[in-house]
Amino acid sequence: MTATDGDQLHRLLAVTDATLAQLDVDDLLNELASRIREVMDTDTSAILLLDASGRELVATAASGLEDEILQGVRIPVGEGFAGRIAASTQPLVIDRVDHTTVANPMLVEAGLSVLAGVPITAAGRLLGVLHVGSRTPRRFGPEDIELLRVVADRAGMAAQARSSRLERQTTVALQRSLLPARPPDVDGFDVAVRYVPGGEVGVGGDWYDLFNLPSGHVGIVIGDVAGTGLHAAVVMGRIRSALRAYALETYDPADVLARLDRKIQLFEPGALATVAYAVIDPAQTTLTVTLAGHLPPIRFDPHGAAGLVDVPTDLPLGAYPDTPRRATAIPLPPALLMYTDGLVERRDRPVSDTIAELVGTFRRPGTAEQLCLQALGLLRHAPATDDIALLAIRRIHWSHRLV
Numbered sequence: 001m002t003a004t005d006g007d008q009l010h011r012l013l014a015v016t017d018a019t020l021a022q023l024d025v026d027d028l029l030n031e032l033a034s035r036i037r038e039v040m041d042t043d044t045s046a047i048l049l050l051d052a053s054g055r056e057l058v059a060t061a062a063s064g065l066e067d068e069i070l071q072g073v074r075i076p077v078g079e080g081f082a083g084r085i086a087a088s089t090q091p092l093v094i095d096r097v098d099h100t101t102v103a104n105p106m107l108v109e110a111g112l113s114v115l116a117g118v119p120i121t122a123a124g125r126l127l128g129v130l131h132v133g134s135r136t137p138r139r140f141g142p143e144d145i146e147l148l149r150v151v152a153d154r155a156g157m158a159a160q161a162r163s164s165r166l167e168r169q170t171t172v173a174l175q176r177s178l179l180p181a182r183p184p185d186v187d188g189f190d191v192a193v194r195y196v197p198g199g200e201v202g203v204g205g206d207w208y209d210l211f212n213l214p215s216g217h218v219g220i221v222i223g224d225v226a227g228t229g230l231h232a233a234v235v236m237g238r239i240r241s242a243l244r245a246y247a248l249e250t251y252d253p254a255d256v257l258a259r260l261d262r263k264i265q266l267f268e269p270g271a272l273a274t275v276a277y278a279v280i281d282p283a284q285t286t287l288t289v290t291l292a293g294h295l296p297p298i299r300f301d302p303h304g305a306a307g308l309v310d311v312p313t314d315l316p317l318g319a320y321p322d323t324p325r326r327a328t329a330i331p332l333p334p335a336l337l338m339y340t341d342g343l344v345e346r347r348d349r350p351v352s353d354t355i356a357e358l359v360g361t362f363r364r365p366g367t368a369e370q371l372c373l374q375a376l377g378l379l380r381h382a383p384a385t386d387d388i389a390l391l392a393i394r395r396i397h398w399s400h401r402l403v
Contacts, residue, residue, distance in 0.1 A: 026061075028154075028158045029047050029060060029061035029155060029158055030061045030063075032047065032061070032151055032154060032155055032158075033045045033046065033047050033061040033062055033063040034063040035151075036063075036130070036132060036147070036148070036151045037063040037064055037132060039147070040132055040144060040147065041134075042064070042132040042133060042134045043064050043110070043112065043133060043134050043135045043136075044062070044063065044064035044065045044107075044110060044112065044132065044133040044134075045062065045063045045064060045130075045131070045132045045133075046059060046061070046062040046063075046065065046130070046131055046132075047059075047060050047061040047062070047120070047128060047129075047130050047155055048060060048073075048075060048082055048128050048129045048130075048131075049120070049127060049128035050077075050086070050126060050127055050128050051074070054077070055076060055077055056074045056075065056076055056077065057074065057075040057076075057077065057082055057083065057086055057128060057129055058073070058074050059073040059074075060128070064110075064133075065106055065107070065110055073104055073106065075103050075104060076103070079103045080101070080102045080103025080104060081094060081097075081101060081102045081103070081104075081107070081115055081117065081131065082102075082103070082104070082117060082129045082131060083103055085117045085118065085119055085129045085131070086119060086126060086128070086129050088119075089119045089121065089126055090119070091116070091117065091118045091119075091145050091148070091149075092115075092116070092117055093114070093115070093116045093117075093140050093145075094114065094115050095113065095114045095137065097112045097113060097114070097115055097133070102115070107133060110133070110135070111135050112133040112134065112135055113134060113135055113136060113137045113138075114133065114134050114137060114138055114140065115131055115132070115133045116131065116132055116133075116140040116144060116145065116148065117129055117130060117131030117132070117148070118130055118131075118145065118148045118149050118152045119152065120152045120155050120156045121152070121156055122156035122157060122160045123160075127155075127156050127160060128155070128156075130148055130151060130152045130155055132148070183210050183391075184210060184211065184212065186210065186212060186218055186393070188284055188395060188396055188397075189218075189393050189394065189395060189396060190367055190368045190393070190394045190395075190396050191210060191368050191391070191392065191393050191394075192367070192368035192369040192371065192372045192390075192391075192392045193208050193210075193372070193389075193390060193391050193392075194372045194376065194388070194389070194390040195208070195387070195388070195389050195390075196342070196376070196379075196387065196388040196389075197387055198228075198342055198385050198386040198387045198388070204224075204225070204227060204228035204229065204232045204233065204236075204386075204387045205223075205224060205225025205226065205227060205228070205232030205233060205235060205236040205273070205387075206223070206224045206225075206236075206340045206342065206387040206388065206389040207221070207222075207223050207224075207225075207236050207240055207389055208221065208222050208223075208338070208389045208390070208391040209221040209222075209223075209240055209243070209244070210391065210393070211244060211247070213247060213248065213251070214248075215251065215282060216281075216282030217251050217279050217280065217281060217282060218279070218280040219244075219247050219253075219277065219278075219279055220277070220278045220279070220280070220336070220338065220391065220393060221240075221243060221275065221276070221277050221278075221338075221391075222275070222276045222294065222297075222338035222339065222340060222389055222390075222391055223236070223239065223240070223273055223274060223275040223276070223294070223340075223389075224273060224274050224275075224294070224340045224341060224342075224387075224389070225239065225271065225272070225273045226271070226272040226273065228387075235268055235271050235273075236273075238267075238268065239260065239264065239268070239271075239273055239275075239317070242260055242263050243256060243257075243260050243275070243277070246259045246260055247279075251279055252279075252288070252327055253277040253278060253279050253288055253289065253290040253327050254290045254325035254326055254327035255325070255327075256277060256290075257275060257277055257290055257292050257314075257317065257325050258323075258325045260275075260317060261292070261317045261318065261323060261325070262321075262322075264317050264318040265318060265321050268318065270318075271317075271318045272316050272317070272318045272319060273292070273293075273316060273317045273318060274292060274293040274294040274295075274316045274317070274340075274341075275291075275292045275293075275294055275316075275317055276289070276290075276291050276292075276294040276295070276296075276297060276338055277289070277290055277292075278290075278297070278336070278338075280332060281332075284332060284395075285331065285332055286329050286330070286331065286332055287329070287330055287331070287332045287333065287336070288327050288328065288329045288330075289309060289311045289327065289328055289329075289330065290311075290314070290325055290326060290327040290328070291311060291312070291313040291314060292313075292314055292315065292316055292317050292325070293313065293314065293315055293316030293317070293319070294313070294316075295339065295340075295341055295344070295351075295355065296308045296309045296310070296311065296313070297309045297336050297337060297338045297339075298336070298337040298339075298358070298359060298362075299333035299335070299336055300333055300334055300335040300336070300337075300362070300394075301333065301334070302334055304362070304364055306359045306360075306361075306362045307359060308355070308359065309330065309333075309336075310330075311326075311328040311330070312326050312328065314326060332395075334394065334395050335368070335371065335392070335393065335394035335395070336392070336393050336394075337371055337372075337375060337390065337391070337392045338390070338391045338392075339358075339375065339388070339389070339390050339391075340386075340387065340388055340389045340390075341386065342385070342386035342387050342388040342389075343358065343375065343376075343378060343379075343388045343390070344358055344378070345385075345386060346382055347385075354378070357378065358375065358378055361374055361375065361377060361378060362374050362375075367394070368392040368393060368394045369392075371392035371394070372390050372392050375390055375392075376388075376390070
């Protein structure tokens with residue numbers, strides 16, 4: 001082994017040390033920035049990660065120019081040194097650092113003479129840029145670029161984990177803020193709700209809602225935005241808020257979903273959502289239901305027997321412009337259970353079979369809470385792989401009679 005080979009091996013060992021695996025993600029990125037600066041004997045090093053929009057790089061870890069982080073440096077993709085690396089996903093070395101070659105004035109003010117950088121990727125996806133800089137003119141050779149690539153690969157795995165963690169935390173927080181554990185009180189009714197995140201896909205766009213309207217009507221909603229993760233949860237939040245606003249303007253659920261569909265077509269292009277929206281009249285005698293691609297609710301008769309609400313199903317929201325929406329008025333049943341498809345979808349069974357099994361699950365239902373518990377019993381032998389939202393509502397006098 002030559003002296004050069006030995007030096008390169010020493011440098012590789014320094015940035016792939018097994019002890020790095022013990023650090024949390026943010027500490028690992030900072031440690032990688034510090035170590036690469038040390039082993040390459042440069043004056044600065046920085047790790048910039050792509051923001052959620054995919055249009056800007058954000059300084060996330062640095063050594064030698066820590067103010068990059070404190071000042072929240074952001075570099076548009078395609079602009080300056082780091083932006084060009086991100087746009088091309090290729091290594092880059094420059095030996096002139098001024099306002100014509102870099103977008104970050106701090107690099108110029110630091111008196112750097114040369115910069116070398118590589119893209120940070122994982123699974124073929126751009127995540128950011130790693131670069132080092134020196135005030136003393138020097139040559140960055142192929143072995144230096146290879147070393148930067150090794151560190152970038154390590155940073156890419158950490159950045160991917162960091163992104164997943166932050167998205168999960170943000171999504172869960174958003175879900176919790178939109179789906180309170182305790183539903184609002186509705187005079188004359190017993191209400192229970194459930195939200196169960198899917199075991200494989202995590203939190204997504206399922207939601208339930210229940211609200212009293214000034215006229216005395218009561219709105220009941222269950223819905224599912226296609227997709228998973230933060231984007232689905234954000235779209236869900238906007239759809240939920242818009243539905244509430246339209247519900248204040250009209251008590252016709254078909255009209256509400258028609259307006260909501262137009263809003264999605266214009267402001268949420270590409271979004272798709274199934275929704276079941278029902279309205280109880282002030283006299284509490286009639287339930288008016290409209291389904292936008294959603295599975296029919298389960299109703300219970302005065303003797304406690306379960307069956308599906310027999311109403312037509314229209315296309316999901318966002319599927320096709322100006323889709324006609326239909327509402328069907330039925331006598332208000334003593335109890336109603338609304339659910340999302342995560343409760344009944346199985347890879348090895350038709351949904352119709354699982355719904356039939358769900359309908360047959362209920363035995364002398366008591367409270368709304370017991371309705372939810374009995375419904376979730378369907379998961380006993382087949383855990384959920386998708387989100388599940390449930391909303392059960394029962395007339396109190398009927399609940400007391402059957403308990």
